[in-house]
Amino acid sequence: MHNEPLIKRRKSIRINVGSTPVGDGALVAVQSMTNTKTTDINATVNQIKSLERAGADIVRVSIPTFDAVEAFKSIKKQVNVPLVADIHFDYRIALKAAEYGADCLRINPGNIGNKERISKVIDCARYYNIPIRIGVNTGSLEKDIQNKYGKLVPEALVESAMRHVDILDKLNFNQFKISIKASDIFLTVNSNRILAKKIDQPIHLGITEAGSMRFGSIKSAIGLGSLLSDGIGDTLRVSLAADPVEEVKVGFDILKSLRIRLRGVNFIACPTCSRKEFDVIGTVNELEQRLTDITNSIDVSIIGCIVNGLGEAKISSIGVVGAKTKSIFYEDGKRQNYRFNNSKIIEQLEKIIRDKIFLLNKKNSKK
Incomplete structure (x- = not known):
C-alpha cells in the first residue's frame, strides 16, 4: 500500500534468455551462478533447483572443459530455469553448449580467438536463436588498455566493453546484453552510466567479488541501487562469497526496496x-x-x-x-x-x- 516511486527505466532492445525476457521494460531479472563442479551432475542440478525455488529467473553455469559441456547436456534436461553457459577461451565448447540447449552464451569475443572462431560462435548463436552476454571485469582487463590508462578508470572499462561490442556489430549481431563489473562501487557505477549512453542493448549489473554475505550485500545494495535508481539495469547478480541462494534473496530485496519488483x-x-x-x-x-x-x-x-x-x-x-x-x-x-x-x-x-x-x-x- 506504500506508493511506488517513479523510476524511469532506460530504453533498450529486448532479448530473450529462454523464457525470461530481458530489456525493453521487462521485469529486472535476478540471476545467480552455480558453484558446484559442473561435472558433478547431481550436485549441480540440485543447486539449480534450489535457486529456481528461491525465484532465480536465470542461472549461469561455468563450462571450462569438454567433460563439463557433456555434463551440461544432462543438466539442461533436468531443470526448467533458463541456463547461461559461461565459456572462455575455447570456442568449440561454446558451439557444443549451444547445441545442447544453452539459453544464452556468456563469452568475451576478445578471448575466444581469431575472427573466424568468433564468427563461428556468433553464427551458432544466430542459428539456435540464443543471445550472448559479453562482459568486462577489472580482473581481466586487456593489457594494452591497462597500459594506455595506467590505472583503473571508468573510461578504460568502457573502452574494453565497446571493443567487444564493435566485434559483434561488425558481425551484424545485436542480440546481446553487456556488463561492466568491478569490486569498487564508484568504478562500477560510473562505468555503467557511461556505457548506458553508448548502446541500445540490455545491461547486466553486478558488483563483482563483492565479498562476504554481510558486507557484500551492503556494497551491492549501494552500487546496484544507485544504477537502478537511475533507470539503468535489466538483469542483475549479487556476487557473494556465500550460498548462491542468498544472492537471489538479496537481489530481490534490492529490487523490493526500490519498489522496482515487488516479490514476497x-x-x-x-x-x-x-x-x-x-x-x-x-x-x-x-x-x-x-x-x-x-x-x-x-x-x-x-x-x-x-x-x-x-x-x-x-x-x-x-x-x-x-x-x-x-x-x-x-x-x-x-x-x-x-x-x-x-x-x-x-x-x-x-x-x-x-x-x-x-x-x-x-x-x-x-x-
Missing part, C-alpha cells in the same frame, strides 16, 4: 526501544523464515508501540501495533475489532498473512 512479504519493522510491548525482532526474523515460500507482494508492518505503529499500520496490507497483553491489528488500513495475543503473535500473524494471500490468489484466478 515486505516487512516494515521498528528497531525497538523500551516502549516495545512484544518481541518485535524475534517476530520479524521468525516470520521472514517461515514465509519464504510466499511470492505475492504484501506489506506487513510490525511495530512495537503506538508512537509510529498506528501510522504504519494504516498504510500497510497488514499491521500490528504493540499494546499491553494484546496488540492492535489493522488490515488494509482499517483497525479490526479483535487483537493479537502477544504471546502467540507469530502464529496468529502467519495465519492471517497466509489466509490473505490465499484469498488474493483465489480472486486473481477468477479474473
